[in-house]
Amino acid sequence: MITFSKRQLKIPKFARDVYLVTGGNSEFRRAFPEKRTEELCIDALQESARYIGMTAAELKKYIHTCYYGHFADHFGDQLLGEAVIHDRLGLDPLGTIGVKTGGATGGSTIWEAAKAVASGYSDCTLAMGWERMDEVPTDEGNHLISCAADKDWETPLGHIYTGYYAVMAQKYWQVYGREEESFRRTLAEISVKNHGYAYHNPFGHAGFKITVEDVLKSPVVAYPLRALDCCLMSVGASCVILADKETAYQMCKNPLLVYSTAGSHTLRPACRRDMDIPLLPNETGETYKNLDREFPGGERYPGFTGFLAARMAAYYAYNWARIKDPSEDLDVVELHDAFTISDVQTYEDIGIRPYGKGRDYVESGDCYHTNPKTGKPGRLPANLSGGLIGCMHAVGATGIMQVVDVMYQVHGRHAEIHGDPERWKRYGKQKPKDWEDLQVKGAKRGLAISHAGVGSHVTCTILMQPDARLDK
Amino acid sequence: MSDYTIKVVEGKYKLSGDFHTIEPNKPILDTAGKLCGITNPRNMVYTHSYGGEAPFFAGITKGRLIATRCDNKDCKDSYESVFLPFRIHCPDCLERTTEVDITDIANKSARVYTFMVCERSGAFNTLEKPIRFVNIEFEGVTTILMSYLLGKQEPKIGMKVRPIFRTKSPTYTITDLAFVPAETAEKDLPAGFTFSK
Numbered sequence: 001m002i003t004f005s006k007r008q009l010k011i012p013k014f015a016r017d018v019y020l021v022t023g024g025n026s027e028f029r030r031a032f033p034e035k036r037t038e039e040l041c042i043d044a045l046q047e048s049a050r051y052i053g054m055t056a057a058e059l060k061k062y063i064h065t066c067y068y069g070h071f072a073d074h075f076g077d078q079l080l081g082e083a084v085i086h087d088r089l090g091l092d093p094l095g096t097i098g099v100k101t102g103g104a105t106g107g108s109t110i111w112e113a114a115k116a117v118a119s120g121y122s123d124c125t126l127a128m129g130w131e132r133m134d135e136v137p138t139d140e141g142n143h144l145i146s147c148a149a150d151k152d153w154e155t156p157l158g159h160i161y162t163g164y165y166a167v168m169a170q171k172y173w174q175v176y177g178r179e180e181e182s183f184r185r186t187l188a189e190i191s192v193k194n195h196g197y198a199y200h201n202p203f204g205h206a207g208f209k210i211t212v213e214d215v216l217k218s219p220v221v222a223y224p225l226r227a228l229d230c231c232l233m234s235v236g237a238s239c240v241i242l243a244d245k246e247t248a249y250q251m252c253k254n255p256l257l258v259y260s261t262a263g264s265h266t267l268r269p270a271c272r273r274d275m276d277i278p279l280l281p282n283e284t285g286e287t288y289k290n291l292d293r294e295f296p297g298g299e300r301y302p303g304f305t306g307f308l309a310a311r312m313a314a315y316y317a318y319n320w321a322r323i324k325d326p327s328e329d330l331d332v333v334e335l336h337d338a339f340t341i342s343d344v345q346t347y348e349d350i351g352i353r354p355y356g357k358g359r360d361y362v363e364s365g366d367c368y369h370t371n372p373k374t375g376k377p378g379r380l381p382a383n384l385s386g387g388l389i390g391c392m393h394a395v396g397a398t399g400i401m402q403v404v405d406v407m408y409q410v411h412g413r414h415a416e417i418h419g420d421p422e423r424w425k426r427y428g429k430q431k432p433k434d435w436e437d438l439q440v441k442g443a444k445r446g447l448a449i450s451h452a453g454v455g456s457h458v459t460c461t462i463l464m465q466p467d468a469r470l471d472k
Numbered sequence: 473m474s475d476y477t478i479k480v481v482e483g484k485y486k487l488s489g490d491f492h493t494i495e496p497n498k499p500i501l502d503t504a505g506k507l508c509g510i511t512n513p514r515n516m517v518y519t520h521s522y523g524g525e526a527p528f529f530a531g532i533t534k535g536r537l538i539a540t541r542c543d544n545k546d547c548k549d550s551y552e553s554v555f556l557p558f559r560i561h562c563p564d565c566l567e568r569t570t571e572v573d574i575t576d577i578a579n580k581s582a583r584v585y586t587f588m589v590c591e592r593s594g595a596f597n598t599l600e601k602p603i604r605f606v607n608i609e610f611e612g613v614t615t616i617l618m619s620y621l622l623g624k625q626e627p628k629i630g631m632k633v634r635p636i637f638r639t640k641s642p643t644y645t646i647t648d649l650a651f652v653p654a655e656t657a658e659k660d661l662p663a664g665f666t667f668s669k
Contacts, residue, residue, distance in 0.1 A: 002549050002564075033500070033508050077512055142594030152525065153557050156645040157620055158603045159594030164618065167607050171586035174629055222590050270557050270607065270618045297629065304586050304607070304616075 002275040011319045012261055014118030019248035019255035020463055021124070021241040022059075023404035024048030025203045027427045028236035028392035031134035037081070038088035040237040041130055044397075045089060048239055051417075052252040059241065060089075062251060064122035066096040069109030069129030069396040074144050076132045085128065102148050103336065105129060106238065106399025107262070107450020107459030113242050114260045123247040129396035130237035141233070148453055150268045165454055166222035168269060169341040171304040173224050175297040176356050177341075184224060186359045187340040188215035191228045191389055193368065194337060198386025200436050202424045203401070206232050206390050229340040231388035238400035240407070256410055257469055259321045259462040263312030265302070267456045274300045278311055280351035281318050282325040287354050295356050307342075307455035310349035317447075317460040318351070322470035326352050327366065327380045329470065330462075331443035332409045334402035336451035337387040346449060350460070352380065369438050377441065384409070384438045399450025403461050406446035410463050414439040444468035478519055485519060492516035524560035527571055532649040533642035535669030537578050537635055539613060540569035553614045574610060575668045578635050581611035582651065587627035598647060606651055608633065622662050623652040636665040 024047025026040040042056075049059040066089075068082035078084065082098035101108040106129040113127035133141060143159040154164050177183040189212060198207035210228065218228040241251075248255035266272055277288055292299045302308045314326075323329045333352075337343040347358035347367075365371035366379040385391045385405035388398060408414040415437040417423070424431040445468055450459045464470075476489030495513035502508055522529050531538040542550040542562035549564040554572060562569055588605045597603075604621040621627045622636065632654035641664055642648045650665065658667055 033502075077514065137595075139593070140595040142592070143596050144594075146594050150557075151520070152522065152529075153646055154618060156598070156647050157605065157618065158590060158599055159597045160590060160592055160603070161594075162592065163588055163590040163603060163605045166588040166590065167586045167605050167618070170588050171629070174586075221592070222588050268557060268618070269616070271555075271559075271563075271615050273553075273614050 002273050004278075012316050013320060014114070015120065016118055017245050018114045018117045018258045018260075019243055019245060020258050020403070020407055021243050021248050021251045021255050022048040022052045023238070023240035023400070023407050024051055025397070025401050025404055026237045028203055028234045028394055028397075028401075029205045030232070030234060032235050033134075037076070037130055037132050037237070038085055040235070041085050041089060041128055041239070044128065044237040044239045045126075048241055054251075060091065062124040062243070062247065063091065063126045063241070064094065064124050065116050066091055066094055066126045066128070067099055067109045067113040067116070068096065069099045069105040069127070069400065071100050071102060071105045071131060071395040072133070072144060074147065075135055075141070077135075085130070089128075091126070100396075101457035102452030103338065103395055104399060104450045104452035104457040104459050105396040106401070107260075107448065107461060108399070108457060109396070110240060110242070110258075110400060110403060110461055111260045111262050111459050113240075114258055117242050117244055124241065124243040124251075126239060126241060127400060128237065128239040129398070129400045131394040131396045132235055133233050133394070134235050153268060153270065161453065162222055164269065165339070165342075166225060168304040168454065169222070169225055169339060171297075172341055172345055175295050175305055176358070183359055184216070185212055186362050187224075187229060187344070188212040189362055190337065190340040190343050191215045194383050194387045194390040195228075196390070197369070197384050197438060198390025199432060200438055201386050201391055201418055202420070202427055202429060202431070203236075204386045204391035205234060207386055225339055225341065231338045231393040232391075234392040234394040236392055236394040236397050238397040238404055240400055240403055254411060254465070256407060256463045257466050259317055259464075260459065261313050261316035261320065262457065262459045263309040263316070264457050265307065265309040265455050267454070269304055269454050272300075272302060272304070272308075274303075277301045277355065278308075278315055280311070280314060281323065282351055283354065291356060298356065305345065306355060307345060307349045307451070307458060309455045309458035310346055310449060310451060313449070313458045313460035314350040317462055320471065321462050321464070323462070326350060326447065330380060330445050330447050332384065332406060332440045332446040333380060333382050334385060334387065334406055334446070334448040335382055336398070336402075336449050337383055337389050338393070338451065340389070342451075346451070350449060369440065381440055384414070384440070399448065399459060399461075402448035402450065403463065406448050406463050409440050409443045410446050410465060412439060412443065476517060487519075525558050528558040529644055529646075529648075532637050533639060533644060535575075535637040535639050535666055536573055537575045537649070537668070539572050539574045541572045542567065543570045550614075554612055555615055556610065556613050556617050557615060574613065575635070577612060578610050579668060582608050582633045582635060582654075584621075584627050584629055584631040584633060585609045585616050586629060587621070589626070598643070606633065608651060619646075620650050621652065622650045622665070623656055623660070625653045634667065636661055636667060637669075638664050639666045639669065640664045
């Protein structure tokens, strides 16, 4: 589809408001030889119960239907893994369904769970996601991931998903990055930032302090991307509990309003066709009048330099939640930093910066908790969890972990959860002596982007304190 | 190795031989000898229909590049659009498309839109590493085909290239199609590959 009807561009709306009551994570690691997946899911559910002062048994009594995000059945050689988890959580005979949309599985699971509440079918839903990627050797894992590409037109070409993705990075690198050394260093800064934030996050498994030089010296994976530009491969689980207003206030004192939208684009990047750029509320036709002159080679939209699915998810979400400018109206974001370069692409897709100008979000210092240039709070801090590069990428859980971390921020409880010495101890880690409080002061609105592979599915979830809503 | 044959007879798959092999499970122990888990070996063969795309995959084994075109005059977005990857139905009007041979257009106009040199591969890979992924634009074609570059030159955006075909001992997969720099001589083509026929 390269032109849209008015009906297709309808701004979405829930039939009734949906609230986020609570959420929780398991620990994330590269492998858990000593734990079954169900143990990780139960850890996440127990975390979410404790967060609102309930027992898991008390929390379960509110749940009416369940939505499970688990992407890669073939990694675990277990079809209907969702039914296994549902049983082990003791939630039979409630209605349940599995959701899988690649890397966006977590966000899509929330999208489904939210719509069930909005429609009135359920007053309280569970959205739980997990992934188990430690049960095959890495090269077989690469093959299994490459099965998410087109099995006839792409997978036989190397059985390596990185190759299908990295051609887009190359195009962006050459057209918008102009192959500049300064841009290469900007990409490295994203990795330094996200590993650095994960250092303060007890849930994550790759928190460490590195420098731009460390990133630039790490092995090349697919030029210009190096090992430290890439996300982690993790095992773990996350969940959230959603409810209608009345139920939400029975369960906790301060539930958060939820807006959740989705977009999609071709599974094969090859099938992307040239089209007009759909505009966000902070853009006009003038914004892109000179784009192809300023960046020769960027004539096609989205070509291989943008993600239409992300743009559409943001279009629906911003117009619905009345976000005019994400940098003005949001306080914190969690983006799908699968690779440093795709993180920059996403800044543009969701309007934090116009197309071609994404690097400025990093170079200005706006994306930091504390702007390193000014020493003042960053304008719109990104990925304070450490993101996929520093914290985790356990595919089905990722989009949910992001929303949980935004929830901590918007509730003002980020330091309480991330700084709890008992949690660090429980995960066999030492809380760093130089641990930093990454709470964004006064955060009222946050956003999470959940993104699949080459951009086939993207969701946008916005959380708000109810008194900060903009649509009423 | 599985030893099997398969044919389509009167609209049904006719299978004979072994499509999987059985290997025993092995326990996974920790250093103290405590049982942690079990291996589950799986060696099996899938059968898969190319369906309406079969003409494309047959075409590349014969040195021809077959695309499709929407010929529905009522299709507002895609009338006369040419698709490669081959689409059986127009993505907009969903009418059946028409097969068009674009080999000559490809020979004259193929250019690299973007590329990636990849040192790694997944299990079951049959291509030589590093793999030089290239995405190819053709004149008059709406989409951008993914393939791989062979030959000695490194890929560049905008580079003129030509399709080559594994017409000798084809694999009947997308790997039977590759590209080489446009100036490559026939004698320099990789073993098993030819220019269009």
